[in-house]
Each structure stands twice: as structure tokens, then as C-alpha cells.
Amino acid sequence: MDMPVDDNRPEPVLNVLGEPLEICCEQPLTGFYRNGRCDTGPDDM
Template structure:
């Protein structure tokens, strides 16, 4: 699987999203992507209790530990490479997580407008 260029939505180098917990399609701490990443795990999101509850409600439980996969479960404040479409869905529902623009892959822009990401960017 060849990675797309590691560039963020601002056009600069893609910064790490999280190594604790380790995130990303490639589990390399970055929101890198490739053709095989059908979900576009490209948005570096900062988890909130509201977003985690919403995600669980819509069928993607990110907060419950799954030790069989080495997943401890996310908690508020954790950063995670989120699917761009899930971010947009949460935005439309009024409960988006904050976003780290420098760690959000440029591929996210295929689904989410830059202005939408900037509106919830970590300051």
C-alpha cells in the first residue's frame, strides 16, 4: 500500500496526530492515507464526551476498550484519525470534535470543506 503524500490541509508537512493512543490507518500516529483507505481516516480529531457518545450512538463505539485488538478505548482529550465522512456527519448533527489542521491529511478536503475544518480547529 503506497501512501499518498504526507501533506496537511494547509499544504504543509503532515504532523503527528497521536501515538498514545496510536492512531491512523497505518497505525503510525499520523492521519496518512492511501487508495486502500476507503474510510479516509484523515481528520485529526480531539475527542469530546459529546462526540464519543454520538459516535457510539451511530454505531462506531470508540470509547469501549477492545483488548483483543490492543485498543484501550478513547476518552475526552485523546486525538484520533477520524473518517472524514464521520466528521462531516457529526458536524451536520451539531456535535463535531475539534480538529488539528496541521495533523489532518489533505485527502480530507475531498469530503470536508476547509472552511468547515477551520471552524472547529484547535486554536
């Protein structure tokens, strides 16, 4: 029996080594998206 998939989880963002980014700061949350990681996207110019 397969486990249900949680479709609400975002795809992991990878670093240059192909590993998932880790949370670097939670108080206060840092990064452009204020999620504690260095995520980037089209709104981050």
C-alpha cells in the same frame, strides 16, 4: 560536498495548507496505517 540522501524516508504527507502532517498520537498509534498521522491511500476506503 553534498550530504548523502536517506532514500528510506517516506515522502512527507501534506495537509490542506501544504504543511507536513504532524504526529497526533503515539500511544496508541492512531490512523488507518497506525503511524500516528492521518495518512490515506488506496487501501483506506
